[in-house]
Amino acid sequence: MLESCYSHTLGSPAIFFLVGIPGLQSSHLWLAISLNATYTTALLGNTLIMTVIFIDSTLQEPMYCFLCLLAAVDIVMASSVVPKMVSIFRSGDGSISFNACFTQMYFVHTATAVETGLLLAMAIDRYVAICKPLHYKRILTAKVMLGVSVTIALRxxxxxxPLSWLLSHLPFCGSNEVPHSYCEHMAVAKLACADAMPSSLYSLIGSSIVVGSDVAFIAASYVLILRAVFHLSSKNAQRKALSTCGSHVGVMALYYLPGMASVYVDWLGRDTVPLHIHVLLADLYLIILPTLNPNIMVSRLNTYVRKHGIC
Incomplete structure (x- = not known):
């Protein structure tokens, strides 16, 4: 192992070394090729979605503004980790500076927190569109949209x-090899010489509060939506109303299921699930979501084109 140099604080390495996917080093070249293709698809798909929504005046509605923001966040999330992953898998260059490591960690966690907030905003949008259609434009004004977006970002x-701050101020005086393909919080925390439990607990409790409250409000919104839909007399009207929620449900499934699986497998299955499975789950969560989201969004845009004026 290369000798660590020290420049941040006493006992903290200036450089970390990302291993990639432990146990799957022989497949790194194929992973680099696949990852590069997936990343390119994600960039093109999300950029296309943003461009179409921005230039088409008929799409200047809250739902599509939120979809545009979601596409932008997907690009930020993927771009914060994928270029370095490709470098690791292709050439084995896993070196990353102390500051860059925690900056990457911060962007990943912040982007995921913004995404869950946007999903909640989209659920509220669907509630207003279906349950209070006559008041839709009066309630979801441009000023309200801006306020919601700023609140999501600030939250x-x-x-x-605090998550990155707590961990970055711990001493790292032992190994500087991170058994992961990006600076994932738990993987870096395990390298600390001091007790990392406060940071780890904050990660689990904080993410559970943010995601848990959003999921609770999303569930409440959909209970009200379904109640309103099933009170419609026309089956065709019910089908049209439910179709406006299809893309949102798809995005939620892509976001919450692999994300929570990654978090709780790392906490509850660390002694039973192989390490490379942990890493693959975390990697796929950050890569597959930005890649598949545009497909769901395109489906939503096609529905809008065919049934313009449904809301």
């Missing part, structure tokens, strides 16, 4: 800033 920053 993410306020919740996630």
């Amino acid at each position: 993410a920053v306020l919740f996630m800033s």
Whole structure:
């Protein structure tokens, strides 16, 4: 192992070394090729979605503004980890500076917190569109949209800033090899010489509060939506109303299921699930979501084109 140099604080390495996917080093080249193709698809798909929504005046509605923001966050999340992953898998260059490591960690956690906030905003949008259609434009004004977006961003920053701060101020006086393909919180925390439990607990409790409250409000919104839909007399009207929620449900499934699986497998299955499975789950969560989201969004846009004026 290369000798660690020290420049941040006493006992903290200036450089970490990302291993990649432990146990799957022989497949790193194929992973680099696949990852590069997936990342390119994600960039093109999300950029296309943002461009179409921005230039088409008929799509200047809250739902599509939120979809545009979601695409932008997907690009930020993927771009914060994928280029370094490709470098690791292709050339084995896993070196990353202390500051860059925690900056990457901060962007990943903040982006995921923004995404869950956007999913809640989209659920509220669908509630207003279906349950209060006559008041839709009066309730979800441009000023309200801006306020919601700023609140989502501020919440993410306020919740996630302490996470990186707590961990970055611990001493790292032992190994500087991170058994992961990016600076994932738990993987870096295990390298600390001091007790990392406060940071780890904050990660689990903080993410559970943010995600848990959002899921609770999303569930409440959909209970009200379904109640309103099933009170409609026309089956065709019910089908049209439910179709407006299809893309949102798909995005939620892509976001919450692999994300929570990654978090709780790392906490509850660390002694039974192989390490490379932990790493793959975390990697796929950050890569597959930005890649598949545009497909769901395109489906939503096609529905809008065919049934313009449904809301």
